[in-house]
Amino acid sequence: EIVLTQSPGTLSLSPGERASLSCRASQSVRSSYLAWYQQKPGQAPRLLIYGASTRATGIPERFSGSGSGRDFTLTISRLEPEDFAVYYCQQYGGSPLVTFGPGTKVDIK
Amino acid sequence: QVHLVESGGGVVQTGGSLRLSCGASGFIFSSYAMHWVRQAPGKGPEWVAVISHDAKVKFYTDSVKGRFTISRENSENTVSLQMNSLRAEDSGLYYCARDPTQGMPDYFDYWGQGILVTVSS
Numbered sequence: 001e002i003v004l005t006q007s008p009g010t011l012s013l014s015p016g017e018r019a020s021l022s023c024r025a026s027q028s029v030r031s032s033y034l035a036w037y038q039q040k041p042g043q044a045p046r047l048l049i050y051g052a053s054t055r056a057t058g059i060p061e062r063f064s065g066s067g068s069g070r071d072f073t074l075t076i077s078r079l080e081p082e083d084f085a086v087y088y089c090q091q092y093g094g095s096p097l098v099t100f101g102p103g104t105k106v107d108i109k
Numbered sequence: 110q111v112h113l114v115e116s117g118g119g120v121v122q123t124g125g126s127l128r129l130s131c132g133a134s135g136f137i138f139s140s141y142a143m144h145w146v147r148q149a150p151g152k153g154p155e156w157v158a159v160i161s162h163d164a165k166v167k168f169y170t171d172s173v174k175g176r177f178t179i180s181r182e183n184s185e186n187t188v189s190l191q192m193n194s195l196r197a198e199d200s201g202l203y204y205c206a207r208d209p210t211q212g213m214p215d216y217f218d219y220w221g222q223g224i225l226v227t228v229s230s
Binding site: 044056097098101102 | 219
């Protein structure tokens with residue numbers, strides 16, 4: 001069973017700073033089938049990245065994904081005020097078919 | 110634009126049943142697999158079930174197998190989740206979500222706003 005671990009649990013940064021969020025899988029994620037989502041309070045998750053590094057439609061270039069195998073990273077190059085939220089990684093195609101990580105909260109320092 | 114609207118949530122006693130529905134618009138519904146994803150308060154999302162574009166393939170997370178049934182009606186652009194033998198741990202916000210492919214679970218490119226299910230004793 002693939003279990004996803006995200007770190008840190010909370011990241012306190014200021015607008016304009018760079019954010020690096022980690023997602024580690026207990027087993028290798030097949031074909032880099034990993035996605036990232038952003039969720040703000042009272043809203044549904046929003047797809048940011050799929051295939052580990054492909055930005056979804058309409059996602060700003062400041063969001064980028066990287067990694068393969070067991071280790072993946074979501075980077076926000078310069079935080080905008082609207083980027084403070086919770087971020088989840090998700091693997092697909094493994095066993096079980098779909099799992100989410102516990103999330104990283106990015107809050108304002 | 111893609112629009113997903115869930116309905117049918119509410120409060121139900123342990124052991125009871127509930128049927129959720131999701132109406133879709135803004136895309137060719139019959140071309141996409143559809144999922145239900147739930148989220149307990151303060152927790153991360155949890156995938157529940159998927160149905161292929163033609164309803165021939167269905168998968169469930171282990172904890173709901175034998176209790177939940179996903180179905181779809183392409184002529185009406187709806188996907189449903191019949192939930193039986195409900196437990197307290199089934200409580201949460203249930204989202205309908207679109208899969209960008211026809212079959213095997215992938216990521217979720219569009220989500221509804223969610224519908225609340227509360228299972229109480």
